[in-house]
Amino acid sequence: MPDSPMVEMVDVVKHYPTAGRGLVHALDGITLSVEAGSVLGLVGESGCGKSTAARLLTLLEQPTSGMVRIAGQDLAALDRKGARAFRRSVQMVFQDPYASLDPRQRIGDALGEVLTVHGLASGRTAVRSAVTDLLDTVGLVHSTADRYPHQLSGGQRQRVGIARALSVKPEVVVLDEPVSALDVSVRAEIINLLARLRTELGLTYVFISHDLGMVRHLADRIAVMYLGQIVEYGSWAELSDHPQHPYTQALQAAVPVADPVVEARRKVTAVRGEIPDAARPPAGCRFHPRCPLVEDVCREAVPPLLPPSGAYRLACHVRQRELAGTAVQQPS
Ligand code: ADP
Numbered sequence: 001m002p003d004s005p006m007v008e009m010v011d012v013v014k015h016y017p018t019a020g021r022g023l024v025h026a027l028d029g030i031t032l033s034v035e036a037g038s039v040l041g042l043v044g045e046s047g048c049g050k051s052t053a054a055r056l057l058t059l060l061e062q063p064t065s066g067m068v069r070i071a072g073q074d075l076a077a078l079d080r081k082g083a084r085a086f087r088r089s090v091q092m093v094f095q096d097p098y099a100s101l102d103p104r105q106r107i108g109d110a111l112g113e114v115l116t117v118h119g120l121a122s123g124r125t126a127v128r129s130a131v132t133d134l135l136d137t138v139g140l141v142h143s144t145a146d147r148y149p150h151q152l153s154g155g156q157r158q159r160v161g162i163a164r165a166l167s168v169k170p171e172v173v174v175l176d177e178p179v180s181a182l183d184v185s186v187r188a189e190i191i192n193l194l195a196r197l198r199t200e201l202g203l204t205y206v207f208i209s210h211d212l213g214m215v216r217h218l219a220d221r222i223a224v225m226y227l228g229q230i231v232e233y234g235s236w237a238e239l240s241d242h243p244q245h246p247y248t249q250a251l252q253a254a255v256p257v258a259d260p261v262v263e264a265r266r267k268v269t270a271v272r273g274e275i276p277d278a279a280r281p282p283a284g285c286r287f288h289p290r291c292p293l294v295e296d297v298c299r300e301a302v303p304p305l306l307p308p309s310g311a312y313r314l315a316c317h318v319r320q321r322e323l324a325g326t327a328v329q330q331p332s
């Protein structure tokens with residue numbers, strides 16, 4: 001299916017039954033698609049369901065309902081052989097590569113093991129040369145192969161995490177907060193590396209961050225999530241210059257402005273209150289208890305994400321009405 005998007009989620013729901021909290025609504029009707037070779041930014045506060053989405057996309061978990069498709073393939077319809085091939089084509093990069101690296105294994109051996117397990121290289125010389133190529137790809141010196149994880153900086157370790165994801169030649173890379181744990185000075189280096197790799201290797205990314213500003217330089221499209229739902233979807237330009245949803249506006253206001261004078265004068269309006277428990281999502285619009293624009297309709301009816309498909313989408317009763325009003329008043 002050459003015309004299907006590389007990544008697709010259609011009305012995806014993921015509920016976790018728990019003993020203590022009750023039924024956790026981690027994802028409640030997520031629909032999105034990512035074209036081959038492009039980058040989707042998935043943004044929202046901690047607990048809004050970003051990592052859950054990542055686990056569904058990488059087949060680590062199954063959705064409660066709805067469909068996840070990669071390159072046109074419905075993941076629920078995969079047999080075991082298909083699932084194995086699929087696992088190679090979609091790779092994940094985690095926030096903390098340290099947690100997934102064996103502290104007693106040298107980097108070269110860790111990378112070599114992945115290559116061997118997947119049958120991508122065999123024999124000492126071939127494996128070593130493939131490992132060297134991988135280190136080149138992510139901008140690490142060859143001697144990194146002889147180091148242990150604790151001997152590397154956070155940025156170097158994340159480069160190893162990226163090398164490991166790329167070692168199996170994936171088409172899609174899901175990056176779950178890949179720079180959030182890094183020093184600010186190192187973040188741009190890793191973002192630049194990811195940007196270069198995406199172009200060179202024609203990769204499709206789903207780039208997850210709790211920080212809207214972080215996805216700015218990489219994402220072609222951004223989905224803003226709130227309590228398991230997408231509230232606004234568009235390009236960085238649309239979401240930064242004209243954010244419509246009050247939640248996006250609050251996230252946008254928290255992104256620092258480069259000009260220190262402007263930054264000092266700016267009034268930053270944080271979202272009031274705490275994000276509610278996903279086990280007890282508010283009725284109607286989930287954002288209504290924290291929303292400065294709240295009206296009766298927001299407490300009662302769930303705002304749909306409109307238009308259903310399209311490059312820009314919004315789920316807000318009040319703003320939708322305002323936008324519809326403006327459209328009517330515009331002379332033709
Ligand atoms: P994010 O990555 O945006 O911080 P998560 O996807 O990790 O959000 O979590 C979304 C919600 O689902 C949270 O309320 C979290 O506590 C809950 N959750 C995640 N995984 C599980 C699980 N395995 N069992 C129960 N609840 C979970």
Ligand code: MG
Pocket residue numbers: 047050051052176
């Ligand atoms: Mg997470």
